Amino acid sequence: MNLEKSQSKKIFVLGGDGFCGWPTSLHLSNIGHDVVIIDNLSRRNIDNELEAGSLTPIQPMGTRLEAWEENTGKKIGFYNIDIAEDYDQFLQVIQSEQPDAIVHFAEQRSAPYSMKSPKHKRYTVNNNLNATHNVLCAIVDSGLDIHLVHLGTMGVYGYGTAGMKIPEGYLDVEVQTESGDRVEQQILYPTNPGSVYHMTKSQDQLLFQYYNKNDSVRITDLHQGIVWGTNTEETKMDERLINRFDYDGDYGTVLNRFLMQAAVGYPITVHGTGGQTRAFIHIQDTVRCVELAIANAPAREERVMIFNQMTETHRVNDLAQLVSKLTGGEIAYVSNPRKEAAKNDLHVKNDLFLSKGLNPTTLDNGLLQEVTEVAGKYAHRADHSKIPATSTWTKEQKPGVPEAKEESSV
Amino acid sequence: MNLEKSQSKKIFVLGGDGFCGWPTSLHLSNIGHDVVIIDNLSRRNIDNELEAGSLTPIQPMGTRLEAWEENTGKKIGFYNIDIAEDYDQFLQVIQSEQPDAIVHFAEQRSAPYSMKSPKHKRYTVNNNLNATHNVLCAIVDSGLDIHLVHLGTMGVYGYGTAGMKIPEGYLDVEVQTESGDRVEQQILYPTNPGSVYHMTKSQDQLLFQYYNKNDSVRITDLHQGIVWGTNTEETKMDERLINRFDYDGDYGTVLNRFLMQAAVGYPITVHGTGGQTRAFIHIQDTVRCVELAIANAPAREERVMIFNQMTETHRVNDLAQLVSKLTGGEIAYVSNPRKEAAKNDLHVKNDLFLSKGLNPTTLDNGLLQEVTEVAGKYAHRADHSKIPATSTWTKEQKPGVPEAKEESSV
Numbered sequence: 001m002n003l004e005k006s007q008s009k010k011i012f013v014l015g016g017d018g019f020c021g022w023p024t025s026l027h028l029s030n031i032g033h034d035v036v037i038i039d040n041l042s043r044r045n046i047d048n049e050l051e052a053g054s055l056t057p058i059q060p061m062g063t064r065l066e067a068w069e070e071n072t073g074k075k076i077g078f079y080n081i082d083i084a085e086d087y088d089q090f091l092q093v094i095q096s097e098q099p100d101a102i103v104h105f106a107e108q109r110s111a112p113y114s115m116k117s118p119k120h121k122r123y124t125v126n127n128n129l130n131a132t133h134n135v136l137c138a139i140v141d142s143g144l145d146i147h148l149v150h151l152g153t154m155g156v157y158g159y160g161t162a163g164m165k166i167p168e169g170y171l172d173v174e175v176q177t178e179s180g181d182r183v184e185q186q187i188l189y190p191t192n193p194g195s196v197y198h199m200t201k202s203q204d205q206l207l208f209q210y211y212n213k214n215d216s217v218r219i220t221d222l223h224q225g226i227v228w229g230t231n232t233e234e235t236k237m238d239e240r241l242i243n244r245f246d247y248d249g250d251y252g253t254v255l256n257r258f259l260m261q262a263a264v265g266y267p268i269t270v271h272g273t274g275g276q277t278r279a280f281i282h283i284q285d286t287v288r289c290v291e292l293a294i295a296n297a298p299a300r301e302e303r304v305m306i307f308n309q310m311t312e313t314h315r316v317n318d319l320a321q322l323v324s325k326l327t328g329g330e331i332a333y334v335s336n337p338r339k340e341a342a343k344n345d346l347h348v349k350n351d352l353f354l355s356k357g358l359n360p361t362t363l364d365n366g367l368l369q370e371v372t373e374v375a376g377k378y379a380h381r382a383d384h385s386k387i388p389a390t391s392t393w394t395k396e397q398k399p400g401v402p403e404a405k406e407e408s409s410v
Numbered sequence: 411m412n413l414e415k416s417q418s419k420k421i422f423v424l425g426g427d428g429f430c431g432w433p434t435s436l437h438l439s440n441i442g443h444d445v446v447i448i449d450n451l452s453r454r455n456i457d458n459e460l461e462a463g464s465l466t467p468i469q470p471m472g473t474r475l476e477a478w479e480e481n482t483g484k485k486i487g488f489y490n491i492d493i494a495e496d497y498d499q500f501l502q503v504i505q506s507e508q509p510d511a512i513v514h515f516a517e518q519r520s521a522p523y524s525m526k527s528p529k530h531k532r533y534t535v536n537n538n539l540n541a542t543h544n545v546l547c548a549i550v551d552s553g554l555d556i557h558l559v560h561l562g563t564m565g566v567y568g569y570g571t572a573g574m575k576i577p578e579g580y581l582d583v584e585v586q587t588e589s590g591d592r593v594e595q596q597i598l599y600p601t602n603p604g605s606v607y608h609m610t611k612s613q614d615q616l617l618f619q620y621y622n623k624n625d626s627v628r629i630t631d632l633h634q635g636i637v638w639g640t641n642t643e644e645t646k647m648d649e650r651l652i653n654r655f656d657y658d659g660d661y662g663t664v665l666n667r668f669l670m671q672a673a674v675g676y677p678i679t680v681h682g683t684g685g686q687t688r689a690f691i692h693i694q695d696t697v698r699c700v701e702l703a704i705a706n707a708p709a710r711e712e713r714v715m716i717f718n719q720m721t722e723t724h725r726v727n728d729l730a731q732l733v734s735k736l737t738g739g740e741i742a743y744v745s746n747p748r749k750e751a752a753k754n755d756l757h758v759k760n761d762l763f764l765s766k767g768l769n770p771t772t773l774d775n776g777l778l779q780e781v782t783e784v785a786g787k788y789a790h791r792a793d794h795s796k797i798p799a800t801s802t803w804t805k806e807q808k809p810g811v812p813e814a815k816e817e818s819s820v
């Protein structure tokens with residue numbers, strides 16, 4: 001598992017305190033990379049704002065890093081920097097640490113949060129676009145040849161592209177020339193984002209395209225599906241290393257939310273009819289994909305490399321049924337707070353990661369159970385009032401709240 | 411020329427102190443609209459920063475508006491607001507004034523300025539994206555049905571799309587489905603912006619697409635060519651109403667720069683071989699197009715309406731030759747500070763504005779002469795040291811400065 005010394009790299013993990021960033025940092029450190037986390041802890045501050053929190057008892061960064069060193073003898077660096085705001089400080093750290101690669105998780109990543117109010121829309125746009133632009137600008141400014149690995153989302157594609165298998169970032173099209181000939185072209189997949197958050201990821205793509213073209217920055221953009229699961233091999237080593245588990249209406253993502261609802265005896269809330277099909281990936285595969293992306297950097301003059309980072313697709317209602325069968329939890333159909341088609345199909349290519357050696361962790365009962373156990377273990381920490389999805393996409397829509405009734409106890 | 415009372419609208423002109431915004435404000439006011447300018451005067455501050463300025467003696471906003479009232483009896487309102495920063499104030503003005511339409515010119519619009527340094531790149535991204543997003547967010551937040559007319563650029567298309575006539579915003583493509591069928595789709599034209607500035611305009615398009623889809627905001631996006639000329643019927647009424655004329659290496663756009671260089675006896679500087687083809691429009695047509703865009707608002711559920719706002723295309727070297735023939739000015743070929751193809755063709759559709767009644771002002775000798783006269787009249791105000799294009803697209807490139815030699819005097 002451990003890298004050859006020559007393969008060991010200095011890697012910055014931006015957003016390394018978050019749900020994906022923390023286990024990724026540990027994994028990269030564990031296999032022998034020299035990891036430095038940069039995070040402004042904004043996600044923890046948002047917990048304060050929402051009066052919600054991780055179901056699992058996550059530790060402060062200091063404790064996390066101490067525990068990691070105690071367990072493995074490895075050190076991970078940490079800087080508290082807002083990469084959207086503190087450009088000069090960020091650049092200075094790049095110049096002094098000279099990373100080989102930067103993994104960029106540091107964005108506001110909740111679609112419902114991005115739709116909560118004008119303030120939240122504006123924060124998401126301002127934070128995400130300036131964060132990504134600052135990273136690119138600083139890489140060029142530093143004069144170093146740094147490989148940027150960015151976490152994008154499957155959501156940029158838009159769901160339900162009639163009958164088409166979603167390619168990995170680029171689409172083959174045929175267009176007509178003035179003389180009437182038809183020519184084949186490959187274009188960046190035309191995006192159709194479903195929320196202000198997803199829109200910022202579409203806009204990120206244009207930042208990558210431009211800085212790659214103008215400055216030959218090496219960039220890998222990972223279009224990730226919805227991540228489920230909580231722990232990875234590394235976060236299981238010590239309870240102080242535990243990963244966050246979001247269950248509130250804004251940050252809780254669909255599968256984890258179902259598992260948690262079942263575990264605490266809250267109805268499994270399906271938005272609308274649950275006809276939407278989504279792409280999924282387990283957190284263990286996320287960390288492995290980032291490892292593979294770092295090991296397979298594009299060449300200097302190559303265009304932006306785009307991978308679909310997902311392993312399977314499921315219809316939301318099927319997942320609800322599965323979780324219900326597994327746990328005995330009851331399903332509640334609530335109004336969909338999002339503005340989207342009631343039903344869609346989704347076929348996605350993910351050949352690139354499979355070709356690089358990804359061996360997917362699939363969603364079978366055993367794994368689901370593992371998460372249910374985590375949810376069950378910490379169920380007493382749940383604040384049930386935070387579970388409903390209260391953000392709506394327009395003022396006219398209703399939140400995704402189940403009809404008032406007695407909640408069954410676990 | 412005057413509107414029927416029933417057609418008169420309350421119109422906000424964001425960026426109404428600028429090169430396009432000022433004559434547009436006067437024109438809209440002149441034909442009977444109720445105009446309110448919002449501008450943070452950042453363009454004048456950039457003049458201070460660059461130690462450059464308009465060749466023409468533009469007056470402070472107070473004097474401009476006084477002169478307008480004296481000449482026409484019409485009042486134009488003015489608020490000094492940074493729309494990228496002062497969201498609450500901006501929203502408040504929308505709520506109290508209740509505009510029918512907002513014309514949005516308020517962005518940093520120079521490609522060379524956007525490439526000057528990391529600070530300038532970051533300012534352009536931050537200013538332009540937050541400005542456009544705040545406008546959209548505030549329109550939705552206000553609950554009013556406001557038609558947004560935005561000034562985009564032809565530059566988003568990228569130059570040199572092999573043999574294809576550039577459509578108005580949307581491209582017909584054929585894609586292959588999983589079952590092997592080929593289906594026709596219409597997509598947002600895949601952009602290929604040529605600078606950080608142009609990139610922000612591509613990103614703006616995604617903001618429009620999203621807010622139109624989610625909130626049914628009525629939006630017209632005008633993909634404008636390079637504007638030339640200085641004055642319009644309204645700005646000619648009184649010298650205090652004169653429009654700005656940028657001639658410096660950052661803000662001077664290609665045709666106006668040539669005319670001015672010829673007028674002051676500075677070599678006509680062609681970047682590279684001048685093989686690039688560009689789209690142009692006269693400032694008089696800009697103001698008329700905005701008038702037409704306002705009169706032809708899309709319906710509430712209609713997608714974003716995109717017009718190509720240009721009237722003719724020319725190869726840069728041909729323009730240099732034309733200006734040289736007209737004025738006797740000498741041409742200097744300098745290194746191209748931009749990163750772009752040395753040569754490209756450009757064929758552009760502009761049927762939409764023609765169908766709405768635009769009668770183009772074309773670039774013939776007479777008109778060029780008019781601008782040369784303006785440039786000649788104020789030639790004594792020119793600071794020759796500000797003429798060369800000093801911003802480069804990458805650190806490796808050389809600025810567009812002519813070889814040192816005696817400048818011929820006019």
Ligand SMILES: NC(=O)c1ccc[n+]([C@@H]2O[C@H](COP(=O)([O-])OP(=O)(O)OC[C@H]3O[C@@H](n4cnc5c(N)ncnc54)[C@H](O)[C@@H]3O)[C@@H](O)[C@H]2O)c1
Nearest residue numbers: 015017018019020040041042043082083084106109151227
């Ligand atoms: N969780 C998912 O299901 C999922 C799915 C697809 C894509 N992604 C993407 O993966 C990335 C990570 O997601 P996550 O679930 O770990 O989110 P998260 O919110 O748990 O983690 C993001 C981290 O970035 C930090 N951060 C945000 N803005 C910052 C700034 N300006 N400066 C410094 N740090 C900043 C936060 O404090 C947080 O620790 C995101 O970009 C997200 O869009 C996540």
Ligand SMILES: NC(=O)c1ccc[n+]([C@@H]2O[C@H](COP(=O)([O-])OP(=O)(O)OC[C@H]3O[C@@H](n4cnc5c(N)ncnc54)[C@H](O)[C@@H]3O)[C@@H](O)[C@H]2O)c1
Nearest residue numbers: 425427428429430450451452453492493494516519561637
């Ligand atoms: N001039 C051209 O040749 C040309 C060509 C194509 C498109 N355009 C577009 O037309 C628009 C206007 O161009 P212009 O040549 O008049 O530029 P300009 O710089 O002369 O005018 C822009 C005005 O907007 C104001 N502004 C900028 N940011 C602002 C903010 N955050 N808040 C409030 N005001 C702000 C500036 O002070 C300035 O007065 C721009 O969006 C530009 O991209 C211009």
